[in-house]
Amino acid sequence: MKSIAVVGAGPAGVTAAHLLALAGHHVEVFESHEHAGGRTRTVHFGEGHWLDTGAGWLTDFYPTAMSILRDNALDDHLTPLRLRGGGDLLLDGNRYPSPNSIGRILGSRLITWPEKIRFFAWMAMLVMRQRPNLRIDRRFDAQPAVQNLSSMGRGPLERVVRPSFEGPFFARLEQMNATLVRSWLRSLSIGSFFQVDRGMDRPWRDLAAELTVHYGATVTAAGGAGAARAWVEVGGERRSFDAVVLAAPAPVCATLLAADAPQQLAEVPYVPHVRVYAARHSTVPVPRSAIHVFPNEIVATVERGQGGDPAWGRVPTGWEWTLLCAPSASSDQLITLDDEELLDTMFSEASALSGERLEWRDHEIVHVVRWSHAVPVVDPNYYARIDALPDLGPIIFAGDWTDQPCVEGAVRSGVRAARRIDDSIPSRPEVDRR
Ligand SMILES: Cc1cc2nc3c(=O)[nH]c(=O)nc-3n(C[C@H](O)[C@H](O)[C@H](O)COP(=O)(O)OP(=O)(O)OC[C@H]3O[C@@H](n4cnc5c(N)ncnc54)[C@H](O)[C@@H]3O)c2cc1C
Structure with a gap:
């Protein structure tokens, strides 16, 4: 049995802690906030009234996250999301039905018929070449997304893909690499989406309820890179563990590790x-x-x-x-x-x-x-930089930033961190296929 500290009770940290505790290890989770869930936070205003302030949906192309929910009988809280397919795109001052399904694109005035044919031919090639479930395909890591997508034609790129993509990822297409955009285009085109009844943070709160979580406990420093044991500083006290999983955003990990922080952490935009x-x-x-x-x-x-x-x-x-x-x-x-x-x-x-x-x-x-x-922001050469993160021994990184920028990526990273500490923990879909 090992003693393990997990910093952060978002989907990544909770997944790692849950699997390690299940395997019989002594796990303590440290979470700054008074609740688990991280960026899947739900705010409740009264009976039957809540807002998902971060993540708004899960989907059937999140096989790892879904397997964790299924194993813990949390998947019966999923309800189909009926928001998709609705809405209008206000593009250059004109209103069009949002081009977010095959039927809508076929009937759209956003692009011409020759552009539609070229776009669907491009998508067919993508479906043949790109594996499903947000698999990270390193062949396209170095390529800017815009360059890779330019062969679908300017109309589809500027009037269909760009407006549909820049919203959910909160970033400009110019900032992203082709690996990210291709994997999402492949999966989005056929995915079914779900909300979680009583809030998106519920699965992580439910799993956290079975763990030792110190809420309101902000870790202020971590260390032990390359040593036999690692430590965290919390509440003015230094605590030593066999391993520490840092399951917080990359800039937070960089601050915690201070001089020991690998350069790549600072390069995660x-x-x-x-x-x-x-x-x-x-x-x-x-x-x-x-x-x-x-x-x-x-x-x-x-x-x-x-x-x-x-x-x-x-x-x-x-x-x-x-x-x-x-x-x-x-x-x-x-x-x-x-x-x-x-x-x-x-x-x-x-x-x-x-x-x-x-x-x-x-x-x-x-x-x-x-x-x-x-x-x-998954920019060109993102995965090359993440892969070059040095091994810090008993300090292990988790978090969506190490994989895909979504709940699935976070959960995969949590499984991976747990398996780094105890390789008898079973793997999950997509975790080892990087
Ligand atoms: C507005 C918005 C919408 C989104 N929509 C979707 C969506 O629809 N679908 C989807 O799949 N994803 C979505 N995402 C992304 C998804 O929420 C994240 O990918 C996921 O939550 C990342 O999980 P994580 O565990 O890696 O990090 P986080 O969820 O950020 O969890 C990290 C945890 O670490 C804690 N922490 C940080 N520093 C410390 C410290 N020093 N000491 C102790 N604790 C600390 C934080 O409080 C937090 O609880 C969205 C994100 C946002 C912001």
């Missing part, structure tokens, strides 16, 4: 993300709408709906809600504003875009979401 949510009682029906704005400056999506309809969480009947998301470029600035200034800026932009007067002050619930490290 992140984008911030800001979104705001407002809800109020209402007797007037508000039809579900989602506008994805492109190009965008302050607001990237304006979503509205009424209670009982699909939402990013759940909203009770008799309520209406509005969710505004900022793109990465303006999130950089918005994240520095105080709440009032930020809400004024985003709501006035959303009013101008939607043509409806939207005022946050009229609402009973107003919630501002700020993620300073929303997602790592």
